[in-house]
Every structure is written in structure tokens, then in C-alpha cells.
Amino acid sequence: MERPGRLLLQSELRVRNAAYDVSLSRSLLIWKRRTSSPVYHPFRPRFCVPLFPRRPDPGVCHSVPVSEIISVREEEEENGSRQRDDGSWKKIREREGKDCRQAFTVLYVERCRQHRWRCAEVTFTCSDEAVCQHWVSSIREQLASNTSRPKHLLVYINPYGGKRQGKRIYEQKVAPLFTQAGISTSVIVTEYANHARDHLKMEAELKKFDGVVCVGGDGMFSEIIHGLIWRTQIDCGVDPNSTEEALSPCSLRIGIIPAGSTDCICFASVGTNDPVTSALHIIVGDSQPLDVCSVHHNNMFLRYSVSLLGYGFYGDVLSDSERKRWMGPARYDFSGLKMFLTHHYYEGTVSYLPAKGIIGTPRDATRCRSGCVICQHNGQLNSERSEKYEMDEASDSESSGEWRTIRGKFLAINAASMSCACPRSPKGLSPAAHLADGTTDLILVRKCSRFNFLRHLLRHTSKDDQFDLTFIEVHRVRRFRFMPRHCQSDSDLELDLHENSKRQIFSQICKDHPACGCAPAYSSWNCDGEILTHTAIDVRVHGQLIKLFARGIEELPVFEDLSNPCAI
Numbered sequence: 292m293e294r295p296g297r298l299l300l301q302s303e304l305r306v307r308n309a310a311y312d313v314s315l316s317r318s319l320l321i322w323k324r325r326t327s328s329p330v331y332h333p334f335r336p337r338f339c340v341p342l343f344p345r346r347p348d349p350g351v352c353h354s355v356p357v358s359e360i361i362s363v364r365e366e367e368e369e370n371g372s373r374q375r376d377d378g379s380w381k382k383i384r385e386r387e388g389k390d391c392r393q394a395f396t397v398l399y400v401e402r403c404r405q406h407r408w409r410c411a412e413v414t415f416t417c418s419d420e421a422v423c424q425h426w427v428s429s430i431r432e433q434l435a436s437n438t439s440r441p442k443h444l445l446v447y448i449n450p451y452g453g454k455r456q457g458k459r460i461y462e463q464k465v466a467p468l469f470t471q472a473g474i475s476t477s478v479i480v481t482e483y484a485n486h487a488r489d490h491l492k493m494e495a496e497l498k499k500f501d502g503v504v505c506v507g508g509d510g511m512f513s514e515i516i517h518g519l520i521w522r523t524q525i526d527c528g529v530d531p532n533s534t535e536e537a538l539s540p541c542s543l544r545i546g547i548i549p550a551g552s553t554d555c556i557c558f559a560s561v562g563t564n565d566p567v568t569s570a571l572h573i574i575v576g577d578s579q580p581l582d583v584c585s586v587h588h589n590n591m592f593l594r595y596s597v598s599l600l601g602y603g604f605y606g607d608v609l610s611d612s613e614r615k616r617w618m619g620p621a622r623y624d625f626s627g628l629k630m631f632l633t634h635h636y637y638e639g640t641v642s643y644l645p646a647k648g649i650i651g652t653p654r655d656a657t658r659c660r661s662g663c664v665i666c667q668h669n670g671q672l673n674s675e676r677s678e679k680y681e682m683d684e685a686s687d688s689e690s691s692g693e694w695r696t697i698r699g700k701f702l703a704i705n706a707a708s709m710s711c712a713c714p715r716s717p718k719g720l721s722p723a724a725h726l727a728d729g730t731t732d733l734i735l736v737r738k739c740s741r742f743n744f745l746r747h748l749l750r751h752t753s754k755d756d757q758f759d760l761t762f763i764e765v766h767r768v769r770r771f772r773f774m775p776r777h778c779q780s781d782s783d784l785e786l787d788l789h790e791n792s793k794r795q796i797f798s799q800i801c802k803d804h805p806a807c808g809c810a811p812a813y814s815s816w817n818c819d820g821e822i823l824t825h826t827a828i829d830v831r832v833h834g835q836l837i838k839l840f841a842r843g844i845e846e847l848p849v850f851e852d853l854s855n856p857c858a859i
């Protein structure tokens with residue numbers, strides 16, 4: 292609960308021709324109407340920041356955490372009217388009355404519906420120029436003392452992601468906010484796939500920046516983390532391809548301006564896919580750690596994943612949809628329906644190391660939210676574990692008996708390191724998964740009827756528990772392996788040669804009859820929207836390896852009166 296603390300400044304100022312008591316402490320800026328006693332609004336959030344109105348309601352007491360002030364702007368006087376820093380004219384003097392000589396405008400974060408943030412502003416006028424100057428410099432001092440705010444950012448824009456709006460979104464919605472907040476940027480519009488990754492790996496002068504901004508979708512984000520993680524390991528003398536070495540966490544935070552097709556990493560860490568909200572989280576310097584899975588095949592590094600690693604259904608949807616990129620985001624629905632009707636299942640063996648000593652299970656009703664205590668607790672546990680890393684590796688081995696193995700026929704094998712919430716499924720593939728707890732939720736969908744699979748899929752969009760079905764298992768793990776049946780042993784291989792040739796003939800015949808039930812032997816892995824080149828994989832979670840400019844999804848406002856600083 293935030294209290295105003297020791298006051299740094301207190302004055303009587305005017306807001307839209309009404310007198311206000313305005314105070315500034317290290318934590319809060321409060322403005323309270325003078326003429327009438329303060330009206331307490333029971334339906335306002337904690338800091339009594341107005342919920343929806345764009346302009347401050349002059350009848351109410353307002354407060355804004357200093358950490359959520361974007362900037363302060365002096366209004367310059369010229370010929371009896373005032374001019375903003377941006378050059379637009381504003382007749383403040385006439386409106387505010389003749390006594391008013393000086394004015395300044397505070398831009399701050401305002402919360403709107405569905406976790407969206409907006410930039411609101413309030414203009415204060417003072418009768419004394421020195422008072423005005425004092426206010427502006429005091430607020431600027433407070434903002435400057437906040438070391439978590441970025442000053443220089445490296446921005447990568449994918450002009451071809453999603454609906455191809457990345458450049459326009461950045462230029463129109465994001466860049467003006469960065470300018471207002473005094474953030475300088477170095478912008479690179481990518482010219483080819485992996486441009487951003489390779490630039491980060493080899494060229495970018497990372498020391499010059501306080502963070503990296505990714506304008507694009509999950510695929511573009513994946514490029515950024517591949518570049519950044521690789522570069523961090525090289526700079527720290529860690530072998531980035533090693534299966535056994537503990538990876539060094541990346542110090543630069545990454546901001547995501549959503550401009551892709553799914554944008555699940557943004558949605559699951561902010562609660563909405565809105566470029567302005569993301570830009571504001573970057574400006575205020577939020578920080579949200581994130582788990583990263585490394586994927587290896589026969590000790591060879593393949594890729595990292597932060598959201599979904601999916602074999603079977605989601606792998607097939609992705610493979611099919613890649614050929615339909617021209618359809619834009621709708622390609623996933625088209626391929627989703629097609630793969631649902633095709634109804635392929637795949638045989639294989641899944642082995643996993645259950646996450647021990649942690650709090651939380653995939654069937655919990657609690658959700659990972661801003662300041663999540665489960666992520667804090669389990670994150671701490673993970674860092675203690677990695678300190679005695681050598682011992683852990685020994686206990687990770689099969690001989691320790693901790694590994695569990697499941698053989699079977701699966702429609703889908705999914706590992707969700709975060710909820711994977713997105714507009715298609717607002718609660719996600721694993722609603723209780725955590726952003727930074729050092730684990731991934733392994734969801735096994737065993738072979739079942741189309742009707743049952745549809746029940747499972749439909750529950751991603753309703754309140755019902757998608758895991759409460761006999762053919763679904765879910766385990767919270769910190770490492771897992773998958774081996775498709777056809778890779779298992781020499782004797783299996785002999786059998787497969789025979790079976791595969793039979794299947795290939797069938798798959799030729801049945802290409803146009805997807806519902807006939809003859810399944811291919813292999814699916815492929817969907818790794819955060821990229822197809823993996825191998826099916827037998829070894830996956831390990833690296834707790835909190837990267838950090839986002841985000842704070843996790845905020846709880847909806849609690850209507851509490853004692854925490855209302857205006858009531859004090």
C-alpha cells in the first residue's frame with residue numbers, strides 16, 4: 292500500500308480554473324480540489340486515478356505514483372497565449388483567468404479497461420513563475436532519480452509481421468511517446484528474416500543501450516532472444532550450445548510492441564496486445580523476468596522457447612499455416628480447423644523431471660500476476676539450486692530415479708512455459724503457468740475421439756478446466772525429453788521401415804481425404820511459432836534467463852478506502 296511519504300512540495304495551483312492543493316512526495320503526486328471538501332469515489336482504484344475519463348474530473352481528488360509519471364512539460368507563454376513544447380497553441384491564459392502566468396503539464400499513466408494503459412495529462416497553472424519552475428524541476432529530479440527507466444533503446448521493427456503494420460504502429464503510436472519521455476532510439480527496420488538476431492549477435496553495440504525493443508510478433512521476439520542470449524553467453528565466456536552449463540542471465544530488458552499474428556508473449560505478460568500500453572511499460576522502466584527453455588537434439592543446440600513447444604496438433608497447425616502466410620493471422624484458424632479434422636495422432640515416449648520443492652501446480656486456481664509470490668519463491672529456489680549446479684546435474688541423471696516416463700499415442704504434446712494466453716484463448720494453454728517460476732507445464736493429450744478433442748479445445752475459451760478430462764495429463768516439470776516411437780530402437784526401426792513405406796503410400800492416396808485416419812509417422816515441433824528440424828528433443832528450463840519491460844498482468848482494481856491517499 293503506497294502512502295504519500297514526506298512532502299517535497301506543496302502549493303495551491305489551478306487546474307482548469309479551479310483551485311487545487313497539489314503535493315509532491317517521492318512516491319506520489321496528489322491534487323485535491325480546494326473549494327469543496329474532497330469527494331471520495333468508492334469506485335476508483337487504489338490511487339484514485341480516474342478509471343476511464345481522459346481528462347481529470349475537477350471534482351475529485353487525484354493521485355499518481357511518481358513512478359508512473361511519463362514526463363513534465365512547461366507551457367511557454369507568448370502574446371497572452373501559451374505554446375506547448377510541441378508547438379501547438381493552447382489558450383491557457385484566457386481559460387484559466389488573468390492571474391495565471393505560468394503553467395506546466397504532467398503526463399502520466401492512466402489505466403483503462405482490460406489492462407490497457409493510456410497517456411493522460413493534467414495542466415497546472417501557477418500565479419508565480421518561480422513556483423512553476425520549482426515544480427517542473429522537482430518532478431524532473433524525481434524522474435531522473437529513477438534508475439530503472441531506460442534512456443537509450445535499440446529498436447527492431449519487422450515490417451512484415453502480422454498485418455504488416457509494424458512500421459506504422461511504431462512511428463504513429465510509440466515513437467512520439469518515447470520522444471515525450473526523453474528516450475533516444477536507434478531504429479532498425481529489418482530487411483530479411485534473422486536480420487535482428489544476427490545484428491544482436493555480431494554487430495550491435497549493446498553497451499550503448501538500456502534495452503531492446505521488438506516491434507513484431509512472437510517470431511520476431513524469438514529472433515531477439517536468440518541474438519541476445521547468444522551474445523550474453525559469449526560475453527560471459529559461457530558455451531551457448533552446451534547442454535550442461537548454466538546460462539548467464541541477460542541484463543538488457545526487452546520491450547515488446549505487439550505487431551504480429553498471435554503476440555502471445557506480450558498478451559501473457561501484460562494482459563493486452565496494445566502498442567501504447569507496451570510503450571508505457573517500457574517508459575516507466577518495468578521489469579519482468581521470464582523463463583526460457585533450451586531445446587537440444589543429441590546434445591546439439593536447436594532453439595530457445597519461452598511460450599509454446601508443441602508436437603502433434605500445434606506442430607501440424609504451424610507447418611500447414613506457414614504455406615498460407617499470405618492469409619495473415621487468419622491462417623492459424625484455417626489450418627487449425629484443417630488439422631482438427633485431420634485428427635492425426637503420434638506415438639512416442641515422453642520422459643520428464645517433475646519440478647520438486649516448488650509452490651504451485653498446473654491445476655491451481657491462482658494465476659501468475661504482477662509481483663507473483665510463486666515466481667519469487669520458486670525463482671529463489673532455482674538460483675540456490677544453480678549455485679550447487681554440479682550436484683543437480685548428478686540428480687538430473689536417469690540413475691537418480693527421479694525421471695518419469697510415459698509411452699503412448701498422443702494428439703498433442705505441449706510444453707507451456709507461460710500461460711500462452713492470447714486473444715484466441717484469453718486464459719491460455721496452461722492458465723496457471725508462471726512467467727518466471729523456472730518450470731514448464733507439460734500437457735499430454737492422448738489419442739481420443741474428435742468429439743473429445745473438441746471438448747478440450749473449446750475449454751480453452753471457456754471457464755471450464757481443459758485438463759479435467761480423462762485423456763489429458765499435465766505435469767509441472769523442469770526438464771523433459773521426447774522420442775518419437777520410430778527413433779526408439781533398431782528393432783523398432785526395422786518395423787518402421789515396413790510401416791513407413793506403407794504409410795507413405797497411404798498418405799499419397801489420402802492427401803485429399805484427411806479424415807480417413809491414416810496418420811504420418813512424425814509431426815514436427817512448434818517452437819514459439821518456428822518449426823524445429825528434429826523431433827527427438829531434450830528440453831531444459833532456465834529460470835528467469837531474460838527480462839521484459841513489463842510487470843506481469845495487474846490484478847483488477849480492489850476497492851479499498853484506507854489505501855486511498857486522498858482520504859488521508
Ligand SMILES: CCCCCCCCCCCCC/C=C/[C@@H](O)[C@H](CO)NC(=O)CCCCCCCCCCCCCCC
Nearest residue numbers: 509553555598599623627628631711716748749751819820
Ligand atoms: C472451437 C474453437 C477452439 C479454439 C481453441 C483455441 C486454442 C488456441 C490456443 C492458442 C495457443 C497459442 C499458443 C501460442 C503459440 C505461439 O508461440 C505461436 C507463435 O506465435 N503461435 C502459434 O503457434 C499459433 C497457434 C495457433 C493455434 C490456433 C488453433 C486454432 C484451433 C481451431 C480449432 C477449430 C476446431 C473447430 C471445430 C468445429
Ligand SMILES: Nc1ncnc2c1ncn2[C@@H]1O[C@H](COP(=O)(O)OP(=O)(O)OP(=O)(O)O)[C@@H](O)[C@H]1O
Nearest residue numbers: 452453481482483507508509510511551552553554
Ligand atoms: N524483414 C523481414 N523479412 C521477412 N521476414 C522477416 C523480416 N523480419 C523478420 N522476419 C521474420 O518474420 C517472421 C514472422 O514475424 P513476426 O513474429 O513478427 O509475425 P507473425 O509470425 O505474423 O506473428 P506471431 O509470431 O505472433 O504469430 C519471424 O520469424 C521473423 O524472423
Ligand SMILES: [Ca+2]
Nearest residue numbers: 582708725730
Ligand atoms: Ca514458467
